[in-house]
Every structure is written in C-alpha cells, then in structure tokens.
Amino acid sequence: MTHAEAPQSTRADRRRAADGKSGRPPRSRGRRVRRIILWTLVVLVLAAGGTGYWLYNNLNSNLHGVxxxxxxxxxxxxxxxxSGQNILVLGSDSRAGDNAALGTGKVAGARSDTALVMHxxxxxxxxxxxxxxRDTLVTRPECTKSDGSTVPxxxxxxxxxxxxxxGPACxxxxxxxxxxxxxDHFMEIDFSGFKDLVDAIGGVTVTVDKPIHDKSSGLDxxxxxxxxxxxxxxxxxxTRHGVGDGSDLGRIGLQQQFMVALLSEIKQQDLLGSPAKTYKIANSLTSSLTTDSELASLKSLADFGRSMNGVDPGNMDTIMLPVAYDKIDPNRVVAAQPQADTLWKAIRTDTEIPESAKKSPATGG
Incomplete structure (x- = not known):
C-alpha cells in the first residue's frame, strides 16, 4: 500500500492514540457530560452557599440584644x-428616625406604647x-441605665x-x-418596623363591629x-379617640384583636413556597426587633419560634390587667385587687387563670 493509499486518521483515532500513550482509559461522551454536570453543580452549590451565608449574616446583624x-x-x-414561658412584648414609639413620620403630635424621647406579658x-x-x-400608675424600682447611671x-x-x-431593662x-x-424573654418592636412587617406579609384582615373615625390617628x-x-x-x-371613652383602655381590645390577626396571617403564609417573600418578612422583622441576649441571634430566634409552633393564635386568650380608676387622678388607673394578684399568681404557678381575675372594674367604655 502506497502512502497515498493510507487511510486518513480520524479524530477518534488520534484521541485513542493519545489516551494509549498516557495509559489512561478512553473517556466516553457520557463521562464528559457527567463531568460537566458535576462542576456545574459545584459552582451552583458554592454560589448558593455564599448567598445563604450572606443572607444569614445580614439578618443576624439586624438583631439587637439586651x-x-x-x-x-x-x-x-x-x-x-x-417548662412554661413568660415573654414581655413591647411596642415602642420613639418618634425619631423612621418613626417620626408615623407619629402624631410632638412627643420627646421614646415611649413604650404597647406592653403585654405573653404567658x-x-x-x-x-x-x-x-x-x-400604659396609663397604669406603678412603683418604679431603682434601675441602671445603659450608660451606667442610676435612676432612683x-x-x-x-x-x-x-x-x-x-430603657427596656427597667x-x-x-x-x-x-x-x-x-x-424569661423580652421582645421589642418599633413602629416603623411594625409597618414594614405588615406590608411584607401583604396586609392583615380585621373585622370591626362599629365604624371607627379618629382624626388623630387617621383611622377611618x-x-x-x-x-x-x-x-x-x-x-x-x-387609635384611642375613635373607640370607647377615648382612653388607653378602649384601644387595648383593638391591639389584642390585631395581634391575633397578625400572628394568624404569618402562620398562614407559604414561606417555603416564596423564599423572596420569606426573606422580606424576616428582614422587616429582624431590622426592628430588640430581644434579650439569649434570643439575639437568628438561630436562637428560629429555634424559639419552632418551639411555639403548637400555639394556635386563634385560641389565644387575650385579657387586660384588671385595673380601676385612680381615686386621686381619674385620668389614671391602678391595678385592681384582688383580681390582679390572682392573675399574677396563676401565671407564676402556671395554672389556669380564674375568670374572676380577668374582669376589670375600669373598661374604658
């Protein structure tokens, strides 16, 4: 056979020859495809891991602890x-920063606008x-402020x-x-964060028996x-001017109603089905949340939340601390006895709260 008659070498022949010289077994098309898929998955996992790490750190850094x-x-x-738990929940109204645009009137400093003990x-x-x-007259103990000074x-x-x-510790x-x-724990959410949280979940549904028109709060x-x-x-x-006698007592019922509706709405959210919405909700919540130091991490907060999964907001018992109008200043209230003591004793001993301890002489109309 002459040189001209020699068959042309194919790309496969050259590849087999090269593989033979190196001692490696020939690689099939299937092996190449699997190799490409493997490296693609590695890149995706690394990218997702980096994003997840960034998202976690971002949410974690939002939290503040006391x-x-x-x-x-x-x-x-x-x-x-x-194993019962007691959590003090505060809604603060600083009227500063983002809260300034949400305030009504000129109020200096920060105030605890809403306070409840969750048992x-x-x-x-x-x-x-x-x-x-908030208008309850109490005895304030000696407290140490965050700057180290003492409040008598x-x-x-x-x-x-x-x-x-x-401050909140006091x-x-x-x-x-x-x-x-x-x-056991403490949580505080400011008004601007509260607004963002409601918007993040798409709103909260409430039902009112009577119309509410309050020019001060803008509620209509x-x-x-x-x-x-x-x-x-x-x-x-x-709102306080649009319900009851215009006092703080009248609006407590609305606050409790809204709290139950908000918790129910969050529990019904398809968080697994919408990661973007889940992050938006988590970012809104953590950005405005201050907790005790034991809960001031995303993992601790998530673990605590999972431990409360069995609580159905629809079955939550909402009551007001029994109070009576103060005899010296009728614009203020004081803890009503013996109802208040009976209520606190039931919580201390983790026993059922008697119906008599839920009745308040002052109701706000």
Whole structure:
C-alpha cells in the first residue's frame, strides 16, 4: 500500500492514540457530560452557599440584644418550676428616625406604647396575652441605665414613662416587681418596623363591629371586614379617640384583636413556597426587633419560634390587667385587687387563670 493509499486518521483515532500513550482509559461522551454536570453543580452549590451565608449574616446583624441578667442582677423572681414561658412584648414609639413620620403630635424621647406579658403554659399549645395599660400608675424600682447611671425608685409613675426614662431593662424589672413573675424573654418592636412587617406579609384582615373615625390617628373604617396595610395597621393599634371613652383602655381590645390577626396571617403564609417573600418578612422583622441576649441571634430566634409552633393564635386568650380608676387622678388607673394578684399568681404557678381575675372594674367604655 502506497502512502497515498493510507487511510486518513480520524479524530477518534488520534484521541485513542493519545489516551494509549498516557495509559489512561478512553473517556466516553457520557463521562464528559457527567463531568460537566458535576462542576456545574459545584459552582451552583458554592454560589448558593455564599448567598445563604450572606443572607444569614445580614439578618443576624439586624438583631439587637439586651443582657437582662447583667442589667437586672440576681434579685429577680424565681423561674417557673414547669417548662412554661413568660415573654414581655413591647411596642415602642420613639418618634425619631423612621418613626417620626408615623407619629402624631410632638412627643420627646421614646415611649413604650404597647406592653403585654405573653404567658405560654407548659406544653406550649396555647397562650395568654395580658395587656398592661400604659396609663397604669406603678412603683418604679431603682434601675441602671445603659450608660451606667442610676435612676432612683419612684411611686405613682405612669407605666409607659419607665421606658422613656430608663430603657427596656427597667420596664422588665418594673413588671417583675409588680407581678412577681419572672420574664424569661423580652421582645421589642418599633413602629416603623411594625409597618414594614405588615406590608411584607401583604396586609392583615380585621373585622370591626362599629365604624371607627379618629382624626388623630387617621383611622377611618366602616363597620365590617377590612384588609389593612402597614400605615392603616399602625393607626388601628394606636387609635384611642375613635373607640370607647377615648382612653388607653378602649384601644387595648383593638391591639389584642390585631395581634391575633397578625400572628394568624404569618402562620398562614407559604414561606417555603416564596423564599423572596420569606426573606422580606424576616428582614422587616429582624431590622426592628430588640430581644434579650439569649434570643439575639437568628438561630436562637428560629429555634424559639419552632418551639411555639403548637400555639394556635386563634385560641389565644387575650385579657387586660384588671385595673380601676385612680381615686386621686381619674385620668389614671391602678391595678385592681384582688383580681390582679390572682392573675399574677396563676401565671407564676402556671395554672389556669380564674375568670374572676380577668374582669376589670375600669373598661374604658
């Protein structure tokens, strides 16, 4: 056979020859495809992992913590003997920064506009929320502020003034002193974050039996069912002139109603089906949330939230601390006895709250 007659070498022949010289077995098309897929998956996993790490860090850095043990010392009520939990929840109104545009009137400093003790009995399948009226006259204990200075004790001060004068740790100390109930955790959400959270979940549905028209808060609702956006929700929980006798007592019922509706809405969200929406909700919540130091991480907060999955917001018992109008200043209220003591004792012992302890002489009309 002449040189001209020699068959032309194919690309496959050259590849087989090269593989033979190197001692490697020939690679099939299937092996090449699998190799490409493998490297593609590695890149995707690394990209997703990097994004997940960034998202986690971003949400985690949003959280702020208060070390209650350091701020309050050892002179505190004993922890419950059961696995029940008590959480002090505050809604703050600083009227500063983002909150300034949401405020009504000129109010200096920060105030605790909403305060409630959330009691979750052993088993964590139900909960009781006890609202403390902001106009309640209390005895404020001696407190240490965040800058290290001391606030002296005082009698007959308005409950919501404690926050503005001495900060959230002093509010916890005041509640523990007046109730004898140890607060296992503390959570505070500011008004601007509250608005963003409601908008992030797409609004909250409430039903009112009577029309509400309040020029001070801007709330204007007809009787019936309404889906409120963030701005409307703020007006709903802050309105006082449009309900009852215009006092703080009248709006507590609206605040409790809204809280249950908000928790129910969050629980119904398809968080797994919409990662983008889930992140938006988490970002809104963590950006405006201050907790005790034990909960001030995304993992701790998530673990605590999962432990409460058995609580059905629809079965939550919402009551107001029993109060009576003060005999010296009828514009203020004081804890009504013996109802208040009976209520706090039931929470301390993690037992059922008697119906008599839920009735308040002052109702706000």
């Amino acid at each position: 070390n209650l043990d350091e701020a309050l010392g050892k002179n505190r009520p004993e922890k419950m003997a059961t 979750i009995p052993e088993g964590r399948t139900r909960a009781t929320a006890v609202s403390i009226p 004790p005082a009698k007959r001060v308005m409950f919501n003034s404690v926050y503005s004068l001495a 509010v916890v100390k005041t509640v523990e002193q007046m109730s004898g109930v140890r607060m 609702l007809t009787a019936g069912t309404h889906k409120l956006d963030g701005t409307q929700s703020l007006a709903f929980v802050r």
